[in-house]
Amino acid sequence: DTEVTQTPKHLVMGMTNKKSLKCEQHMGHRAMYWYKQKAKKPPELMFVYSYEKLSINESVPSRFSPECPNSSLLNLHLHALQPEDSALYLCASSQEEYTRYEQYFGPGTRLTVT
């Protein structure tokens, strides 16, 4: 099973709302990632968790707050977002955080901030 699931598929939120994106994998992978992707652009790395510890934060604004409650779950908490944060948010996992490991991506959450 090489599946990464993400919920919700679509999310519309106002700039004062608080919402969360959820990502789950049951492949025993120890590295998990959040990406933001605008239309017709490559994904931009936001956060990396390795063995449930935050390994990389690519200078993401604090209105995005990641959380890794256990090795299978990754959340992204959203608060006071701006319209320019509207994008496809992709979660991915890999066996480890090393060069030889491919990433498996979820279907993404399409976020619209109004």
Place this chain on the structure above:
Amino acid sequence: AQKITQTQPGMFVQEKEAVTLDCTYDTSDQSYGLFWYKQPSSGEMIFLIYQGSYDEQNATEGRYSLNFQKARKSANLVISASQLGDSAMYFCAMREGTRGGSYIPTFGRGTSLIVHP
């Protein structure tokens, strides 16, 4: 400077023909990994093929093969016998050891492939 360069924003190919998508990379590391991903319009990124920097032979996975030329720092994807379902965005990516041991994946800008019947 870009670490991954994909010079073809768009490519067209006739069904059943082969197509090559170009990718060049820039790294000073000896150990790195090169990957190709496919992203259909639905949005999900699908892993296609991997080539390690120490691998002597070109990687192959079904209809996908990776033409790895280390001295030229190129890792082109070859899709044989194109199918209509191959129409998608294709991203070349690299993982190298940087920043205190973290292996940051870097993606190219992508190539949009359209397969004509």
